[in-house]
Amino acid sequence: MASANTFNAKDQLTVGDESYEIYRIDAVEGSADLPYSLKVLLENQLRTEDGENVTADHINALGSWDKDAQPSTEIQFTPARVIMQDFTGVPCVVDLATMREAVAELGGDPTKINPLAPAELVIDHSVQIDEFGTAQAFAHNVDFEYERNNERYQFLRWGQTAFDDFKVVPPGTGIVHQVNIEHLARVTMTRDGAAYPDTCVGTDSHTTMENGLGVLGWGVGGIEAEAAMLGQPVSMLIPRVVGFKLSGNIPAGATATDVVLTITEMLRDHGVVGKFVEFYGEGVAAVPLANRATIGNMSPEFGSTAAMFPIDDVTLEYLRLTGRPKQQVALVEAYAKAQGMWHDPSVEPRFSEYLELDLSTVVPSIAGPKRPQDRIAVTDAKQQFRGDLKNYVVDGNGIEKSSVDTELAGTFPASDAPSHDALEASESAGKPSHSAPRTNGDRATNPTKAVIDGTEVEIDHGHVVIASITSCTNTSNPSVMMAAAMLAKNAVELGLQVKPWVKTSMAPGSKVVTSYYEKAGMWPYLEKLGYHLVGYGCTTCIGNSGPIIEEVSEAVNASDLAVTSVLSGNRNFEGRINPDVKMNYLASPPLVIAYALAGTMDFDFESEPLGQDQDGKDVFLKDIWPEPADVQGVIDHAVNQEMFVDKYADVFAGDERWTSLETPEGNTFEWAQDSTYVRKPPYFDGMTQEIDEVQDISGARVLALLGDSVTTDHISPAGAIKVDSPAGVYLAEHGVERKDFNSYGSRRGNHEVMIRGTFANIRLKNLLLDGVEGGFTRDFQNGGEQTTIFEASEKYIEAGIPLVVIAGKEYGSGSSRDWAAKGTSLLGVRAVIAQSYERIHRSNLIGMGVIPLQFPEGESAETLGLDGTETFDFTGITELNNGSTPKTVKVTAKKESGESVEFDAVVRIDTPGEADYYRNGGILQYVLRSLVS
Structure with missing residues (x-):
């Protein structure tokens, strides 16, 4: 659609022999000193101005943007x-x-x-x-x-x-x-x-x-x-x-x-x-x-x-x-x-x-053990690790389990509370450790013997069992990738070796990395330390680390060891990297290799040697750390334009494996009834061209009562599918062998698998239950007995009972996972009440027809005395039928005693566009009706 061009901004730009139509932002008063990002948005509004969705008022609002104002003006941004x-x-x-x-x-x-x-x-x-x-x-x-x-x-x-x-x-x-x-x-x-x-x-x-x-x-x-x-x-x-x-x-x-x-x-x-x-x-x-x-x-x-x-x-x-x-x-x-x-x-x-x-x-740093914003100077890393370890090891310092629970109850957000239960090897949480931990100075220790490649070693708390160079964050950057390779070269030349319990991996972000490693002659040194090419993909950072070394896994689970991973990624949330690994750290690629050489997070690079050279002399990290000028010199020699041109010359074609895939034909897809990967979802079942009126919610039950910082990793299905989980049972019933379960991520096209994995993260803590982690809840239709969240949802849906999720601060932070919202909706959740939301998940909930509500300022489930056993009524949602969005809705929580708690929840439908999506039952229904009409 052509722009209304109210500001007479349309112009021509000639570059070489080509001429292009452009919309000049200097046609709008106030544009000159706008931040770069708002200039981009201003051009977008000028080009898409239609007098309805994008108006002259929107354009003027950008030009006269008040830097001190709180966001209040809605605009419609059309991505290219x-x-x-x-x-x-x-x-x-x-x-x-x-x-x-x-x-x-x-x-x-x-x-x-x-x-x-x-x-x-x-x-x-x-x-x-x-x-x-x-x-x-x-x-x-x-x-x-x-x-x-x-x-x-x-x-x-x-x-x-x-x-x-x-x-x-x-x-x-x-x-x-x-x-x-x-x-x-x-x-x-x-x-x-x-x-x-x-x-x-x-x-x-x-x-x-x-x-x-x-x-x-x-x-x-x-x-x-x-x-x-x-x-x-x-x-x-x-x-x-x-x-x-x-x-x-x-x-x-x-x-x-x-x-x-x-x-x-x-x-x-x-x-x-x-x-x-x-x-x-x-x-x-x-x-x-x-x-x-x-x-x-x-x-x-x-x-x-x-x-x-x-x-x-x-x-x-x-x-x-x-x-x-x-x-x-x-x-x-x-x-x-x-x-x-x-x-x-x-x-x-x-x-x-x-x-x-x-x-x-800036000083050398890592981040962990569970959040990317928790930065630790490398010089402080050993001391910080020892302090953090106390939160992951029961009785690690002679503290009784009950007193640990009491001590930590007020210091950790519920969803991030330390685990007091052993994680049974990739199968289920909830079995307490029967090992007898000891202390060594001011840290817990429980050395457990393992035989790896014929050599007996001891695995202990803090041992690095994964050291992975992975993720676009760093593998796109030659300065850190080449530094890692040169550190490997220096280490090999001095005779250092990676510890045998470490799973090493090199997963570059593009084939160009392989090219410049080859030209610089770095692969032999990386491979000598176990850093062979394993794939071009996100791998460890998204939970595709694969199993750790089998003998190490057995030792970890036998003694409930709090072992660690170090990765050059951007995410280290609990339960994300590997089910055997409780503590995860982000680090630069050269530091990843350094920790693989050290073999443990309980290590001080300044005072402790990584090993000895051929003459028996101690080798410290400073001895193998490459000089920045040397790194840049190798980059200047090894990285060139031809590599990029060559590797991206036919990027959409694929190799023989790709081109030989049998490909269905036709404008509509022929769904295979026996497929466990790709199934037709139910979003449009029974949908009509006319919009059903928005209804208030009554008689809702709490599916999950959650604490602070519950991420989309806690909500959305991710990682391995456990054999005894609802998703594992479903796959087994459909003839899939356990070895072929694959991951939740690979089965995102099958809503039946994904519903069963929603809220199933092994570290999720549903406060409806006492001390139990994982995808469990109470079924209030059946005396409040413990069951899986999916099984409870099935029964509630069958009985026509709507569901609600209650949460604390920063609900839905982390990756933009659509299944965190899709799964929530398909489980029968009609509303979420949280203290605050991360932007993407709040928006996605609306896109799936779930209303996001916020506790009044300063209030929470705890301050209001809500324990999740209540029955909830929400009134005032129907105001949306009048074309407006209510600022608040009345919430009435009825306790089993007959007492009621009432409060006004803030409606977090923030824009008129979001209100349209909610009225239609979701964004896809809105688009579909718009296209048909």
Whole structure:
């Protein structure tokens, strides 16, 4: 649709022999000193102005943006493109395929269901590290990947042929966000003769990695992404923008990872949820593009919507390095300068808030043991580990279990309370340890013998059992990847070895990493330490670490050991990395290898040697740590443009495995009735063209009563499927052998599996139960007996009883997982009441027809005396039928004693667009009705 062009902003931009239509933002008063990110939003409004969804008032609101105001003005933002990974992308394509059938049933044309904006999906989340430490690891892991995911990959191949403007990057290519910045991101888009800023939403929260390239975008739920693909704008409030000034240079010994962990800690402390962060100042020019991307990638970890770097010469250098066409690079420069989007350090935009970091103050750091914002200076790591270990080991310091419970009850959020139960090997939680821990100085110790490759070793608390270089956060950055390789080289030359209980792995973000390792001659040294190529994918960071060494696992579970993982990723939440590993740490790639050499987190790199050289002399970390100038010298020699051009020359084609897949044909998908991977979901069953009126909720029961910081990892199905879980029982009943269960992520296209895994995280603590962790609840229809959340849900749905979830602060923080909302909805949950929400999950709940409510300021379930045994009524929701959104609804909680608790819950439907989605029963129903009408 053509813009109304109220501001007469339409113009022409000529670059070389090409001419492009553009919308000049300087046509709007006040635009000159806007932050870069808001200039991008302003151009978006000018180009999509239609007088209805986007009006002159919206455009003026951006131009006259009040930096001090709280967000209150809603705008409709239309992303230029959508990017997906396969875990979250498969359900998107499943839903699009289902919508095609639903359109036909409502009398419409199925082919109308087609991406209206370019949509690209990178298959990167399905490879698992089954084999490691061998030359055949990569080939064998890819073989396993295809065996496990054949049905899904056939389905995606069908989607690539059935839908226009939808492309798939096959397995074994790279991690979605690294492929995005190295190849897919345009920075400046061109389409139908027009040029405009590249903006991109993605179905993974780390979409923000592209912010380092000057591309405005962020992670959205799969449901929002589907709507964006179908031409629906993203409804949002004009945000506050935090200006983050950078100065100085990273000191020797510190890395980009250390900078990121420092910034994450600072911004979490400051509070940036729902805000844009934008980096500015003289120091920006000194930040390499790879470091910018690393910082942008971690935006979800510090909670901001986006973390932007403006376009400058550094951006152009990276585009040239990665093989972008000359015309494209010239267009990016010309467009940014024409629009006032080129970074000028002498001009300070107006920001809502200000922070500053002198990069010279950054020190080597790790983060853990369960949150990325919990930064620890490496010099303090041993002491901090010993303090944290006390929270993971029962009786570890002579403290009785009951007194530990009492002591910790007031200091830990309920959902993050330390586990007092042993985790039975990959099967079930809840069996107490019968070992007899001891203390060693001020730390717990329980050495347990194991025989690995014929050698007897002792495994103890704190031992590093996974040391993995993985995740786009760091593998996109040659400075830390080459530093890791050079550290490995130095270690090998001095005769150091990785400890035998450590599972090592190298999972680069793209094939380019392999190329520059080969050119620099680094692979032999990495492989000598067990860092063979295992795959190109997210692997360990998303729970695809594969099993730890079998003998180690047996020792860990026999003695309930609190062992650790160290990974170069961005997420280390409880229960995420591996079911055998309780404590997880984020670190730079060279530090990952250093900890693999040390073999334990109970280690001081300054005072303790990593081993001895051939002459018996102690070798310390400082002896093998490469000098930054040497690292840069190797990078300058080994990384070149030809590598990027070669590896991305035919990126959508795939290898023989991909091209030989049998691919279904036709505009609609033929669902296989016996498929356990891809099934038609029930979202549109019984749907009519007319909207049913919104109803109040009465007689609701509590499915889960949760504490603070419950993440989407706690809610959404992820990781291995346990044999005795509801999902495992379902698969067994459908003839799937245990060895073929695969992961929840791989089965996201099957709603039957995913419902059964929702709220099933082994570390979830439902406060309806006493001291029990995992996906359990009480069935109040049956005397309050303990059962699984899924089984209770089934019975409640059968009885027509609506459900509610009650939670504390920061509910739904973490990755943008659409199944956290889809599963919640399909379990029969009609409302969630929390003290506060993370942005993406709140929005996704509305997108699935679940109303997010918030306790009154200063109140919580605890202060109101709610214990979850109550029956809940919600009145006032029906006001939505009048076209308005109530600010609050009345909640009445009736106790078994007959007493009632009443309060007014804040309705967290924040925009009119969200209200429309809720009235329709969800965002997909809204889109479907809009297309048919």
